[in-house]
Amino acid sequence: MAKRIAIIQGHPDPAGHHLLNAMADAYAETAVSSGHQVRRIEVAKLEFPLLRTQQDFETGALPADLVQPRDDMRWAEHWVFLFPLWHGTMPALFKGFLEHIFRPGFAMEYREKAFPQRLLAGRSARIVVTMGMPTLLYRWYFGAFGVRGFERSMLAFAGIKPIRENLYGLTFADEKKRARWIEDMRKCAARGN
Numbered sequence: 001m002a003k004r005i006a007i008i009q010g011h012p013d014p015a016g017h018h019l020l021n022a023m024a025d026a027y028a029e030t031a032v033s034s035g036h037q038v039r040r041i042e043v044a045k046l047e048f049p050l051l052r053t054q055q056d057f058e059t060g061a062l063p064a065d066l067v068q069p070r071d072d073m074r075w076a077e078h079w080v081f082l083f084p085l086w087h088g089t090m091p092a093l094f095k096g097f098l099e100h101i102f103r104p105g106f107a108m109e110y111r112e113k114a115f116p117q118r119l120l121a122g123r124s125a126r127i128v129v130t131m132g133m134p135t136l137l138y139r140w141y142f143g144a145f146g147v148r149g150f151e152r153s154m155l156a157f158a159g160i161k162p163i164r165e166n167l168y169g170l171t172f173a174d175e176k177k178r179a180r181w182i183e184d185m186r187k188c189a190a191r192g193n
Contacts, residue, residue, distance in 0.1 A: 002035045003192040006076035008069075010083030010094035014044035019170070019178055020082045020130055023185045027080055030189035039072040043097045050096045058104055066100050073101060078124045078192060079160075081150075085131035085138070089146030098154060107158035118159030125155050126188060127165040134169040164193060 007028055011020045024040070031038050048063040062070060073079065083090045090098075101107075108116040129147055131138055138144055144167070151163050166188075168181050 001192070002037065004037045004039075004075055004077045005031055005080065005189075005192065006039050006041060006073050006078075007080045008041045008043065008073070008082070010043050010081060010090060010097070012044050012091045012093040014042070016042075016044075018084070018130075019168075019181070020084060020128070022178075022182055023128060024080075024082050026182045027185040027189040030186040031192065034190045034192070036189070036192050039076065041069045041072060043069075043094055046097065048096070048100060050092075051099050057099065062100060062103070066097070069097075070101050070106065074106070076123070078126070080126045080128065080188075082128040085129050085133075085146060088142060090150065102154055102158070107154070118157070120155075121159030123160045124193060125160050125163045126193060127151065127163065128168075128185070129165070130168045130170055132170055134171055135167040136169075138167065138169070162193075164188075 007024050009020065009024045011018050028038050028040060046065040046069065048065050051057050051060070083094050086092075089095075104110050105119075107118075107120055109119055110116045127147060127150065147165060147167065151165070155163050166181075166184060173181075
């Protein structure tokens, strides 16, 4: 069954020559050739300030550069997030983007004296992360806290499920292994997940 898919490239380097860019390209090409509709968001190419106050978060105007990405994410049934692990979690630019997008009215509808209504139920997500350490070390020693926090406090809390992940440790990765990871993205895209 064809899906509407948003690919959110969270690498903060706009040059676009990273493994994550190749993975996003592979996912997009295969998804389209498999009959899915795809929209892409390149966070590094967007201009927006960081949120600094609760008032800005709750009632501030969404920056003009983020209106189309927000609409693309609202349109999509499945989201693919790609980002590098920096200091155990996502880069600040990507986090700043998500804080703007996940404002009240998009992810949650806050109600007085009631649990917030989850507005993203019925969507699914895939998180693709590259890191400069073995993934086993990140999962075992660090508890994958950066990825877990994103999954639980933003995505699952807003009603998104299932949430799948692909974690890739670049430390000992050769070209053969990188090619296999790009193939992983093609397989996920063909299934629309």
